[in-house]
Amino acid sequence: MKTTSQAPTSGAGSRASGPPSSRARRQFLRTGAGVAAGAAATVAGGAVLGHAGGAAAAGSAPAADPAHMPPNVPWWTQYLGDGVAAAPYGSPSPYEAHVVRRHVSWLTATTESSVNFTPIQDLHGFVTPNGLCFERHHGGVTEVNPADYRLMINGLVDTPMIFTLEDILRFPNESRFYFLECAANSGMEWRGAQLNGVQYTHGMIHCVQYTGVPLRVILDQVGVKPNGKWLMAEGADSAGMHRTIPLEKALDDAMLAFAMNGEMLRPANGYPLRLVLPGWEGNMWVKWIRRIEVGDQPWFTREETSKYTDLLADGKARYFTWEMDAKSVITGPCPEKPVLHKGVNQIKGLAWSGRGKVKEVHVSLDGGRNWMQARLPDPVLPKCLTCFNAEFEWNGEEVLLQSRVVDDTGYVQPTMRALQTVRGVNSIYHNNAIQTWLVNKSGEVENVRLG
Numbered sequence: 001m002k003t004t005s006q007a008p009t010s011g012a013g014s015r016a017s018g019p020p021s022s023r024a025r026r027q028f029l030r031t032g033a034g035v036a037a038g039a040a041a042t043v044a045g046g047a048v049l050g051h052a053g054g055a056a057a058a059g060s061a062p063a064a065d066p067a068h069m070p071p072n073v074p075w076w077t078q079y080l081g082d083g084v085a086a087a088p089y090g091s092p093s094p095y096e097a098h099v100v101r102r103h104v105s106w107l108t109a110t111t112e113s114s115v116n117f118t119p120i121q122d123l124h125g126f127v128t129p130n131g132l133c134f135e136r137h138h139g140g141v142t143e144v145n146p147a148d149y150r151l152m153i154n155g156l157v158d159t160p161m162i163f164t165l166e167d168i169l170r171f172p173n174e175s176r177f178y179f180l181e182c183a184a185n186s187g188m189e190w191r192g193a194q195l196n197g198v199q200y201t202h203g204m205i206h207c208v209q210y211t212g213v214p215l216r217v218i219l220d221q222v223g224v225k226p227n228g229k230w231l232m233a234e235g236a237d238s239a240g241m242h243r244t245i246p247l248e249k250a251l252d253d254a255m256l257a258f259a260m261n262g263e264m265l266r267p268a269n270g271y272p273l274r275l276v277l278p279g280w281e282g283n284m285w286v287k288w289i290r291r292i293e294v295g296d297q298p299w300f301t302r303e304e305t306s307k308y309t310d311l312l313a314d315g316k317a318r319y320f321t322w323e324m325d326a327k328s329v330i331t332g333p334c335p336e337k338p339v340l341h342k343g344v345n346q347i348k349g350l351a352w353s354g355r356g357k358v359k360e361v362h363v364s365l366d367g368g369r370n371w372m373q374a375r376l377p378d379p380v381l382p383k384c385l386t387c388f389n390a391e392f393e394w395n396g397e398e399v400l401l402q403s404r405v406v407d408d409t410g411y412v413q414p415t416m417r418a419l420q421t422v423r424g425v426n427s428i429y430h431n432n433a434i435q436t437w438l439v440n441k442s443g444e445v446e447n448v449r450l451g
C-alpha cells in the first residue's frame, strides 16, 4: 500500500452558525443577537489525500449550537429570507461548499491540459449536477459564441455542408442519460493503491441527461458515400482535439448534444455542441465539435496513438479500445466517508457498463472471499450510472470492503490481479479492477491493494 502526502485542496472553510444571507445577516446584527455568529463548527467531508488528519477531520460530526435546539426558536425562523430576485441562477447551500471538483496539482504540468475530479462521495442518485461534472481539457475551456458557431461535414459525402447551431436545433432531438468516463479513470492505481480518496481514484466520471440530435440524422443530410467507413471528429479547442470514429457507432447511438440536465451545455462540457458516444471512452466525445470528415480508413491521430492506447507487458499496445468495461465502486464508506457508528451502516456505490445494463452488483466485507447481493434501485438504464446499496453491521473490527458488477453481457468485473495477468502494469487507461477499501478499527477508511 502506498499513499501520497499531497495536501488536500479542500474548499471547505468553516461553517458559521449565524445567518448566511446578507439581508438576513443585516437584520440579525441589528437585533444585537449575533452572539453565536462567530462560533464555527467542524466541516465534515473535506478532501482526504494521505492519512494525516484527513480521516479524523472527516470523522468528527459538526457540533450543534444549543441556541438552535428545541425548544429554542433558531434565528432562521425569526427573519424574512431572501426574495425571489436575490438569485436569478441558484447556487447550492453554503453549508455544502465542500462539495466541489478537485484536481491534483502534481498530476499534470498545467491546468489547461489537465483533469479534475467529480466528488462522487458527496452525490446522491445517478445524475451529476452540471457544475460538478469532472473536466478534462487539452487546451483549456473554449468559449464559443453560438452566433458564430459552425459545424462542417466534408470528405466522402454526397453534399458537404456547414450547419449553424440554429440548423442543428431544428432537427428532431432526444434526451438520454449516459455516463461519461475518462479512459484514464483509476489510471494511477495500476501498480498499487495510490490516491486515498474515491474522488481521485474514480472521479473521472459523470452522468447527465444529454439532449441532442442523433448523429445519423445529420449524416443523412450530407449522404455518406458507400466507401465512407470512418469519421474524424474535430474540436474547436486550441489543442485541435480529434479522434477517429467508426461509421457503425455514428449510425448506432451517437448524438450531437447541445444540452445537459435540461440546460445548454456548460462551456467546460463543449458548448454549444459536443459529440456523445454512449459507453465509449470520454476522450472521443469531442467537445466544441466543429468538423466531421468522412473517410475510408482511420486517421490514427495523436490522441489514438501516443495517447489513449493501452501498453501491454511485452511492449506492444492495444489501440482503438473504445468501450468502457463494466466497473463499480463503493462511494460510502470510502476514505472521505469513514464509518462513524457501530451497528448497522449503509454501503452505497455506483456501477456501470459501456456495453449495456448493470445486471447485478455484489458486495464483500472480507476482501472478496464472500459476496452478498446489493440492491439496485430503479432505474437501471443502459450505459448509465446505476446506484447500488446494502447494509453491513460494524462491530469495530477491520473490514475489507469491495464491490463487483456483472453486466447484462455476463461480464464480471475483474480483480486487479486478473487484470494485470492480461494487461501487465504499463497501462494508464481502462483500469476497471475491483477497488478495496480497508475500514480500520477506528472507522477510518484507506485505499489498499490486496495480494
Ligand code: CO
Pocket (backbone or CB within 6 Å): 183, 281, 308, 309, 320, 321, 322, 323, 429, 430
Ligand atoms: Co481506450
